[in-house]
Amino acid sequence: MKQILNTATRLGALILGVAAATTTLAAPSGTVAFLMPDQASTRYEKHDWPGFKAEMAKLCPDCKLLYQNANADVSLQQQQFNSVIAQGAKVIVLDPVDSTAAASLVRMAQSQGVKVIAYDRPVPATPADYYVSFDNEGIGRAIADSLMQALKAAGVPTGKGGVLQVNGSPTDAAAGLIKKGINAGIQAGGYKKLAEFDTPEWAPPKAQQWVSGQITRFGNDIVGVVAANDGTAGGTIAAFKAAGRNPVPPVSGNDATTSALQLIIAGDQYNTISKPSEIVAAAAARVAVGFLEGKAPKAETQLYNTPSQLFTPAVVTAKNLKAEIIDKGIATAAELCTGRYAEGCAKLGIGK
Incomplete structure (x- = not known):
């Protein structure tokens, strides 16, 4: 009888142990x-x-x-x-x-x-x-550094004209970090900052409206624009197009949206951030x-x-778009190389 009780006790302990283990291993919920x-x-x-x-x-x-x-x-x-x-x-x-x-x-x-x-x-x-x-601060510094290097590579003297800075929303702390990085990049690059704008709600039309006013104000003295994301970059580019500026000066971006990648393929946007x-x-x-x-x-x-x-994200320009975007499967050639962008894709070695 005693042996039976001991066996039952051990069996009960084993069952409780299994139940406890099952509870421990149970998938989370909530x-x-x-x-x-x-x-x-x-x-x-x-x-x-x-x-x-x-x-x-x-x-x-x-x-x-x-x-x-x-x-x-x-x-x-x-x-x-x-x-x-x-x-x-x-x-x-x-x-x-x-x-x-x-x-x-x-x-x-x-x-x-x-x-x-x-x-x-x-x-x-x-x-x-x-x-x-x-x-985010690193993103701002990276896009600004990239654009400053492009201006120098193109032979644009630091004493000629200057750049515009199109920031993100003033209520967005991440935009503030990006802005801090951009400021550091522009300062290190040695180009004059002509003016800057904090874009309410990151709204591209508001960025476009502000840039249009700066084009009227500064004209060809604008040698580049550091825009904090692809939406504000798109608004910036639209403003230059509407003003008849061809080619558009180098414009930075951030987010690697489809439209921005296509603008880079077309030669209208200089860089973006693949994140x-x-x-x-x-x-x-x-x-x-x-x-x-x-x-x-x-x-x-x-x-x-x-x-x-x-x-840590990657800066994307026309030079590495294929390697960073197409080869890594972030977007496909079929998505990007549509209509008027097919010719640019061919030049960059991006095939459908």
Whole structure:
């Protein structure tokens, strides 16, 4: 009898052990929100959200995902933030419309035990639980350095004319970091800065309107333009085209959008930054799942007192577009070499 009881005890302990192990190995679950800032850039719908969703499907198939885009409306993003908390979000990935206004959102979430991952744009005033992005200050410096080198290679003297600087939104802390990098690059390049503009909401039409005024003001003294992203670059190029300036002076960009890559192929835009958003989106997903599992994600560095992971992107010009974009599968020749861009593709050795 005693032997039977001992056997039963051991069997019960074994069953409890297996149950405990099963519980330990159980896949994480929970509600995670992914809140993006605007639709002026196509990247959020085409790259960031699909990339985040795909990684979450691998890591947490039982997780519930909530996606919202604020369309550059601060009040709308606040409503969306409140809504996802009410829906039970335990982790919120937030790309803020307004980095200053987002501080109160972070504090509110943290007071309720909700983790906030700042995404792409930091929240300087209040540390989020984590920050994932490309190195924005490095991006600004890289596009400015690249453009300065192009001007020097073309023999443009530093004493002749100067450059325009088209920054991003004044409410976006990431735009401020890009701006800081651009300032450093222009200063190191030795070219005069004729004027600069902080583009509200990153809106290309507003960038175009401002650049049009500067073309009237400075004319051919404008030897180049450091634009903070591809949208403002597109607006800049449109302004020069409308003014009859041919060729357009070198214009920088950032994001490697399809339209920007085609402008580089056509010779209208000088550079952009290839930063496949899926990389950052996947990293945000990994951090989110870590929080759901109760783990503190490791941080490579700190930015604004926030544990951070920053990725280094690549500068793309006509010289390396094939290697950085086509050969790496970021875009295909069929996507880029349409219509009037076919001739430029042929010159760059990009075949359909």
